[in-house]
Amino acid sequence: MIIAETGPPQPREHLQEKCVNPSRRAFLMTSILAGGAIVLSAAPLVSTVIVPSLKKGVGRWIDFGKADSLTSDHFSMLSYEFMVKDGWLDLPQRGFVWAKADSMEGFKIFSSTCSHLACNVIWNKDSRVFECPCHSGRFDPDGRPVSGPPKKPLSLLLHKVEEEKLLIHITL
């Protein structure tokens, strides 16, 4: 040790005291206090801003009434509106699905949400494709992407017929 070489032998306690660097001690103290302050401030942030945001959308069965007007050659737009609790308010949520009668499965029902960037796709009767106006994505009548940016098919929606009424499972 350099200290021992240059000066007279020093008492043990003095050396030990030197090992505790006062500025390091102050830095550690500040870090602990700052950590505590951050945890205290972050707790309400996590509980109010973050945790409620993680709630997933709930699905529900929507009654579309008698679906006898649906044909098997073209998709029809079925609009819905129902109340959804959003935060502290019940607000009407509106949207639509594309539906047609299908000999094999009864009905074929597609979500109107483009699998690319969530615009509404539109059924084009003449060219027999679903078109997305946002980025020119196209889907065939089976919901498969045929051109444009979408790579995933349109989502098929669950449905059932109860008491001659068409019920569609819609997740919001």
Next chain:
Amino acid sequence: MVEEMTRQRIEPGSKDKALEGLLKRLQGLEIPADAICWRRFFGSMILVLLTLLFLSGVLMAFFYSPVPGTAYDSVDHLQFNLPMGNLLRGVHHYAWNLLLIVMGFHLFRAFILGAYKAPRQLVWISGVSFFLIIPLFIITGDLLPWDQKGYWSTQVRLSIIGSIPVVGDLLVQMFRGGPLTGIVALTRFYILHILLLPGALIFLIAFHLYALVTRGLSGPLSGNGTPRPRAPFFPVIVNRWLLLFIVSAIGLGIMAWRWPAPLGDPADPTDSSFIPRPEWWVLFLNQLVTIFKGPLMIIGSAIIPGGLLVLMTALPFLDRSPERRPWRRKRVMIIAIVIIAVLTVLSVMGYIEHFVRPEH
């Protein structure tokens, strides 16, 4: 060379009152006289536009109701029933569009003249960070009128954010506060737009100006290191800034009166006839998202824009030679020209796709 601004230290025994000292410091501020010319007004112009955005925004907030059912009506009321309400919205609308353009020129000028080089790296980096915050202002602000364009642009933008692997979905949920774009989402966007983002912006402006004051304005390219003649900040700069403010306010006011800010139909998730079109500043990004499909989408939505931002931030450390003359910095210039050319081509492609032949 560091051009220090005047530093008047108040002696401990001074009889000056506290505010007198501050006043003296402000009066003693000087800037190099060569910086006073018409080619160097972009920074002042940005401050003018931000001031106009702040003032018009505060006045609009007095009449805004952040609830999906009434937000549209409150904006409609402001624009069509209040005297000069139309001007407020218009000035706010044109000011942020112009702000993007002026910020582009400001950045371009600093780049061409090598103003980012030592000792001004921090001025450049703090300036580049504005490009992180301003898009957030636009994303959050566009939803507030709750019209078709705002609603559908938000859907598309959130989907783009959601396509980022791992963190995308979480980010979208944090933004919206849940699975819906409804009242919780609108409240979040509102708080971000009028409280948190302006706070961050004011901090950034202060930081940018602090870096500028301590590291100085970049000198003329032909500068030889001799002390430059100086001009007082007050009244020379202050008066010019005020003049710029008045001219800009009148100019934007006339634009707002002549061509009112657009307010579409109320947001309607069931409307199938509405075709959302990307705004001019985001055309290149929109095109990138169209080019990279499916699992590659992250390249267009996150890697390329993020990479550009990292590249811009790192520029002072990548190009470290003291040479500032653009014709002696060929490599940097060529890379920049290629990037600007690609962005321009992408924007033109996007413009043609969405505006020239909008058959879908």
